[in-house]
Amino acid sequence: MKSGRMTRMIKPKGLRVKRCILFALAILTSTVVFAQDKSVNPGINKSFENPDVEQFIGRFENEGRDAFDHRDEIVKAIGLKPGMTVADVGAGTGLFTRLFAKEVGPEGKILAVDIAEKFVKHVEQTAQKDGLQNVVGIVCKPDSVNLPPASIDLAFICDTYHHFEFPTKTMRSIHTALKPEGQVILIDFHRIEGVSREWTLGHVRAGQEVFTKEIVAAGFRQVEEKKDLLDESYFVRFERADSRADALPTEPVQIGTTPQFVFDNFVVDNHWAIKYKQESVQRVFHQPKKFVGNPVLPGHGGYTTVIRDEESGLFRMWYQTWVASPVKGKSGRYAIAYGESKDGISWTLPNLGLVDWKGTKENNIVWTGLEGKRGSQVYMLDLPEEERRGYRFVMLYGGIGGSHLIGSHDGIHWDRDSDTTITKMHSDTQNAIVYDSRRREYVMFCRAKHIYRTFRGDIIDTGASRRVARMSSAKLWDALGF
Numbered sequence: 001m002k003s004g005r006m007t008r009m010i011k012p013k014g015l016r017v018k019r020c021i022l023f024a025l026a027i028l029t030s031t032v033v034f035a036q037d038k039s040v041n042p043g044i045n046k047s048f049e050n051p052d053v054e055q056f057i058g059r060f061e062n063e064g065r066d067a068f069d070h071r072d073e074i075v076k077a078i079g080l081k082p083g084m085t086v087a088d089v090g091a092g093t094g095l096f097t098r099l100f101a102k103e104v105g106p107e108g109k110i111l112a113v114d115i116a117e118k119f120v121k122h123v124e125q126t127a128q129k130d131g132l133q134n135v136v137g138i139v140c141k142p143d144s145v146n147l148p149p150a151s152i153d154l155a156f157i158c159d160t161y162h163h164f165e166f167p168t169k170t171m172r173s174i175h176t177a178l179k180p181e182g183q184v185i186l187i188d189f190h191r192i193e194g195v196s197r198e199w200t201l202g203h204v205r206a207g208q209e210v211f212t213k214e215i216v217a218a219g220f221r222q223v224e225e226k227k228d229l230l231d232e233s234y235f236v237r238f239e240r241a242d243s244r245a246d247a248l249p250t251e252p253v254q255i256g257t258t259p260q261f262v263f264d265n266f267v268v269d270n271h272w273a274i275k276y277k278q279e280s281v282q283r284v285f286h287q288p289k290k291f292v293g294n295p296v297l298p299g300h301g302g303y304t305t306v307i308r309d310e311e312s313g314l315f316r317m318w319y320q321t322w323v324a325s326p327v328k329g330k331s332g333r334y335a336i337a338y339g340e341s342k343d344g345i346s347w348t349l350p351n352l353g354l355v356d357w358k359g360t361k362e363n364n365i366v367w368t369g370l371e372g373k374r375g376s377q378v379y380m381l382d383l384p385e386e387e388r389r390g391y392r393f394v395m396l397y398g399g400i401g402g403s404h405l406i407g408s409h410d411g412i413h414w415d416r417d418s419d420t421t422i423t424k425m426h427s428d429t430q431n432a433i434v435y436d437s438r439r440r441e442y443v444m445f446c447r448a449k450h451i452y453r454t455f456r457g458d459i460i461d462t463g464a465s466r467r468v469a470r471m472s473s474a475k476l477w478d479a480l481g482f
Contacts, residue, residue, distance in 0.1 A: 051116050068095065069231075074158075075100070083108050086104060088156050097127070102132070106133065110132075111137075111152065124137040145173045155182070157185065162211075168214060171215055175219045175240060180438065182240055183239045184238040189233050191204045216238075297339065315340065318395070320375075333373055337364045354366060370399060376397060377429065380393060380396075391407030392409050402421050406419045431445065440474065446471065447468055447469070
């Protein structure tokens with residue numbers, strides 16, 4: 001085939017800004033070449049630029065070709081069902097396209113994908129002659145199958161993967177085209193020194209292990225292999241692996257030849273110098289430097305959320321502040337305060353006159369909770385319009401009895417009537433809610449001390465109280481639970 005949001009936790013001795021370089025810059029020299037900017041097998045598809053279709057029919061649809069000899073077994077092993085949409089990637093002369101079209105029925109669809117326009121036209125014409133109305137031809141690119149996102153149930157790649165000049169990019173395009181539960185069937189030649197035919201050793205660039213690692217690195221996991229189905233080839237089934245743990249590749253991800261910011265070892269090609277010791281790529285961490293103007297807000301502190309308001313062009317900050325209780329042993333009073341800045345460093349604390357705090361309303365307090373005693377652990381949520389309930393801002397905060405959501409039209413005046421308790425939980429830190437698109441649910445990561453706290457003698461916390469819990473709900477404003 002041939003709106004950025006910054007969330008920062010700052011302790012109560014004053015708000016500080018750190019200019020930290022947390023990324024490592026991988027400088028890739030000319031000796032470290034990434035396969036996805038250059039063809040891994042230049043010229044392998046030259047014969048398909050203007051193919052003699054009849055000649056290739058004789059090669060692809062003839063006795064002696066492993067896939068042709070076992071075509072019925074292959075179709076049965078795949079397990080196609082009526083109504084499925086299947087991409088025959090590298091369809092060639094359409095052998096499997098026609099077989100698949102009968103399996104998925106008139107409600108299904110077979111996409112004959114190939115880099116050679118002559119092949120695609122031939123497949124469409126033969127399908128029409130055979131009365132197969134569910135076949136659609138797709139002329140693809142060298143590095144993409146050219147299919148819409150989430151449009152196919154299965155991608156079939158038979159004797160074609162070794163023709164991929166840009167395997168990672170092509171497999172990523174297949175990953176995008178597959179539906180969430182989509183699968184890939186890979187059939188290709190065993191390439192084993194001393195065992196495989198000379199033609200295979202000279203034509204196929206790598207063996208099953210290498211191809212499998214490349215496919216896993218592109219976001220898939222292997223779920224099945226039928227070892228005795230074919231004579232000279234292997235049959236492997238993959239499925240999409242959408243979680244990071246599932247998709248973690250065993251080999252470096254191909255990231256190109258331009259400088260990259262990276263977090264982890266596997267992204268850096270040859271980090272461990274496994275390939276060539278003289279070409280090891282090293283990662284360097286630079287020492288963080290504190291901003292010389294710290295603290296930016298002397299005397300203030302707490303769990304902080306900063307966003308850049310696109311309408312005003314200002315950086316807007318909401319943070320927790322606190323005043324001790326006059327009664328020894330009693331909890332103090334917590335509030336959420338507000339500041340704004342043009343550059344994110346020099347901050348203005350407006351006199352809002354909304355809340356009586358320390359005996360005066362001349363302050364920048366915006367919320368103290370429903371009972372006026374606790375507004376803490378502030379976290380501003382980034383939400384789609386339909387989840388905002390008409391509010392421009394939605395805030396997660398710790399209040400009396402648990403974690404709350406509340407809405408505001410301007411970020412200053414918060415609507416008491418919208419205040420909703422979503423968890424009955426004791427937590428001593430800032431918590432966060434994100435949307436899990438795969439599970440289609442909102443997830444809250446939190447430190448639930450009422451569950452994990454350990455008491456010993458004079459109530460000393462142990463490490464167990466530092467554990468992070470996960471809560472979820474299909475609806476944002478519903479109660480979340482474990």
